Amino acid sequence: MALLDYPIPELDVTLQEAGRVLQLTLSPELYPQFKNTLSQQREVLQEAQKCLAAAASGRENWVTEQFKSRLLSCTDPLPTSTAIPAVLPPSRARKECAQLERAAALLWAVAKMYSEPSLVEGEGQTERTQQSEVFAASRIPGKTQDEIKVYQDCLHAIVICARGVFSVNILQHPSPGGPMSPLPFPDIYSQVVHVMSQHRAAKNNKPSAICGLSALQRQAWSAVREEILRAGGAAAASLGLMESAVVALSLEDCNAPADLADTLNAVRLGGGDGPCLRYYDKVVNLVVFKDSTAGMVFEHSALDGMVAGLVAETVWYLSESLTVDLVQANTGSNGSACLNKADSSSPSPLAFPLQGITKTDPKVLP
Template identity: 60%
Template sequence: MALPDYPIPELDVTLQEASRVLQLTLNPDQYQHYKTALFQQRDALQEVQKHLKEHAFGRENWVTEEFKKRLLSCYDPLPTSTAIPSVLPSTKLKGEFVQIERATALLWAAAKLYSEPWLVEGDVPTERTQQSQVFAASRLPGKGQDELKTYPDSLHAILTCRGGIFQIQILWKQSSKESLSPLPLNDIYAQLMHAMSHPEAAPEQDSSTICGLSSLHRQTWHSVRMDILKEGGEAAVSLEMMESAILAVSLEDHPAPADLAEILNTVRLGEKDGRCLRYYDKVVNLVVFKDGQAGMLFEHCALDGMVAGLVVERLWQLSESENREIINTQTNGLGTSSNGTGTLLPKPLKVPLKGITVPNQSVPSLLQASHCP
């Protein structure tokens, strides 16, 4: 679908709307002062409008372009600057394995949205400038400005948990001529069950290492990331695997807090006394707590709050559809492909940082200071 140009606002329409709002918010003397100043500056405003039209001419979706450029130039740590948290409605799923079952349903739903992006639009088509850089996208730290990069060939998500970092396949293509399809629920479930069966990760497999680095000042993280890529080896391969994922999912060892504000904080920052499991470079982070409660974390440089809200709504609706019932009827024979997809059980990625200078400031202290009281 062709992306429509974002319309250039007409000056008279803009001023009419501004006057309507200011008349409601200012006292009579202040509003009259505004009207007088507006009359005196009319020629100057016309000149600004002319330059705006010249600047935006021929630039498709120029507003989104400017929006992304400004946010990608922000070097503050992402968790305290541009991360947008949200809480999903509760699930109908219950039982001993509710965390893994819900994570399975949500990952299947994410794969469905990625392979069929029109599902986000519903009955009313919308332009996809932002939607096209939600899944399979990462904000890579830069020296002068960050880069928003998409990975159209990606088939996997990244799981961060106590056992380490795991590559979880969520999409498959039967042949080169076939379109992408979500992996069957049973195959996703088997991978998550296998990953969660691992003991606590050794230092070079600890997911909090890279996740913690992605929470630092962007230029600091850029410097460390470049050292990792120059060094090569397993750490560079693992990092590239994380960056190219459809999304990141964190499975927490604790139930969700009781208070909604605290749930939002925990989705955004993680547990106050725990390790950092949020991979902030990934545009979409999915968080699933031990009790099945779930939330999502979006990187604002890729999308605004409205698009994030649409994604959350559609993801929840799909994950709670009748398809979720299949999880409970296909959990026998873990590790086998229920649809001939050839899915392999995941092994923890290794991120050895020997020879890499890592900042001394601990991530938990940075994030704890940002929790709302």
């Protein structure tokens, strides 16, 4: 669809809004000083307005462009700079919702939303500059500036837990060349159950090997990533699957903290004393704790807080649309009929043999 232009603000409107806010926040002594300075600097402000209008002329969504460019130039580690956490409401449809059941429901909801992007818009169309870079998108580290890369026709998510990193199918093409649609809930659920039935990750399969790297200072991670890609092999292939996934889902082996503020930190940084289970390059991370408390981590350079809130609300609403009877029936089913490959319901851990790679110390999280 055509993108809507972001209008260049009118100076008088901007000053009126600024004055309204400052009148409420400044002391009675300071506000008259503001008004006096404003009248003295009117010509300077008008010249600045002309420069802004000239710079933005003919450019759609110039505000989003500036917003993204500045954040993508930030070299600080993402967990402590641009990661936005959100805690989802508890499930109302399933009061005793188990961890894996809720995880599968959230993955199904993401698949539904990804295949039908209009679901987040409600009755009216919205400008999709940010929405188009939410799912199947990654923040790729660069030497001077990162980039948001979107992967087309992606059908899988990655599930991260103490057992490793797994590629899980969540979408399908019911007919060759046709539109994609979510896999039925039992297919997704059976894969998640299989993941959690595995032994803890072996050395080359530990999730912290790659998740910890994504938490590094961006230029350091960019250098290591280039080494991985140059070396090729299993590590490069696994990294490709992670970067191209629709979404990353982390399954914690601990309950969420009792305090909401602590829960927000656990969603963003990880719970307990276990390994880092967040893949910060992925624009959206889902997190489900052992007690089924769920949250989301958004990469701020791809979307702002309002869009993150709309996405979180829609994902939660869609996950709640799975009825109790449907979930109970599905969780007792093998659900393998609709899978494209015979072994898709038994995903294997991705391997990250990083021997010979010059790794920077990934212990950057507080």
